[in-house]
Structures are given as structure tokens and as C-alpha cells.
Amino acid sequence: MSCSTHDRPIDVTDILARLKTLSSAEDFFGALGVAYDPKVLQVARLHILKRMGEYLATEDFDGLPDLVIAARAKATLARAYGDFESSSPLSQRVFRVLKDHDPDRPVPPKTAFVALGDIMKPIASD
Template identity: 65%
Template sequence: MSSCYKSSRTIDTTEILARLKKLSAAEEFFELLDVSFDPKVLDVSRLHIMKRMGQYLAEEDFSDVPEQVVAARARAMLERAYEDFATSSPLTQRVFKVLKDHDPARPSQPGHAFVPFHSILKRFGKE
């Protein structure tokens, strides 16, 4: 695995959550939290990784927690989210609603069955 951004430096934890909120590119999160990654994995799963990290962060209560602890938890959550997709695929993980709704392992819910458009047109052709 080729990895990017492996420095093992000390993370600047000053206002870490505010700084994370201002980031936009996935690579910026990895750089700020000093997490190494394989560009091939990130290219395929960047949105999924970031969404999963957001889910992990949403489960935490960071009120009255020292910045160093917040940074360590955020780093661990990014590593965990990355690992989810480094060892599995977005289709397997299904973090987005569109993928959850179209899970072939889950049967259709009553009242939400799919009706192909061509079957509706057949009815009108017979009249």
C-alpha cells in the first residue's frame, strides 16, 4: 500500500473541532489529524469515509472535554472510518441513504414495491 501523509508529528489541538468544520477536502482532514492513507482508497471512497467519520463524531459528546482528547478521538474516528472502507467497499458499508434504500439483501417493504414503467404502459395499450 502506498501511503500519503505519514509524519507522526504532534497534532496542533487548538480549537480542533472549529478547524475541522472549516475543512473541505478529505486530504485536509487526514493532514490535520496526521492520519496516513492510500490515495487509491481515498479516491474511491472519500465521501463514504467522511460521512462515516461524521456519523462517529455525531455519537460523541465533546462538551467539557480537553482539546487534546477531542483531537485524539477525532483522529481515531477518522482512522476507523478509513479502515472501514480500506477493508470493505462502499456497497458493503452502505452509509448513504440511496445505497441503504437499494440494498438487495433487504426485501421490499409492503406498500413500497417497485412497479416497472413498461407494465403500466401495457395496460393502456390494451384499452
């Protein structure tokens, strides 16, 4: 099943400002005319938008016409969506919490040292 938005033209007027006002993943896909599978979006919506933001952060839109900006934004959303079409959010590790808990990067064991004398001290009552 796919949600297609290819049948209507994209409104490119002031596209970056309009993208900043959108609130749902479906809004982004609709505004940019990118088709998506609702099942993929249901699982990875935040990850896709975060990845899109990472891709957009590398772009320089200064002085570009709205048509070019819209085309680049559409391409970044399609690219971000493609990252998760055949891969899970866990394997992509977009968010810090997932990066910090990467099983392929074991955490060095932490040791706590408590001196024997500290254990043997009586608990002071106030």
C-alpha cells in the same frame, strides 16, 4: 503507497472549529495526522467522511480539553477509514441511496390498479 502524516505533530488548538472549516478528505487526514492510501481515498472519500461524521455524532465533547477531542477525532477518522480499507462503499451502504437499494433487502413488488372502465373511456379533448 501510503500518505503518512505521522512525522509532524497535530495542532490540537480549537480542533473542532478547525475541522468544520476543512473542505477535502486530504485536509481531514492531514489535520488529524492519519495515514491513508490515496487509492482507497479516491474511491471512498465521501463515504469515509460521512462515516466519520456518524461516529463523531455519538461523541460528547463538552468540557473536554482540545488534546482529548483531537485524539477522539483522530480515532474516529482512523476507524471510518478502516471500514473502507478492505470493504467497498457499496457493501458499507453509508448513504441513503445505497441503503434504499440493498439487494439483500428486496423491495416488495408494487402493483398498480387501473380499472377497465378507466381504460375504455374516450380521451376528452379540450
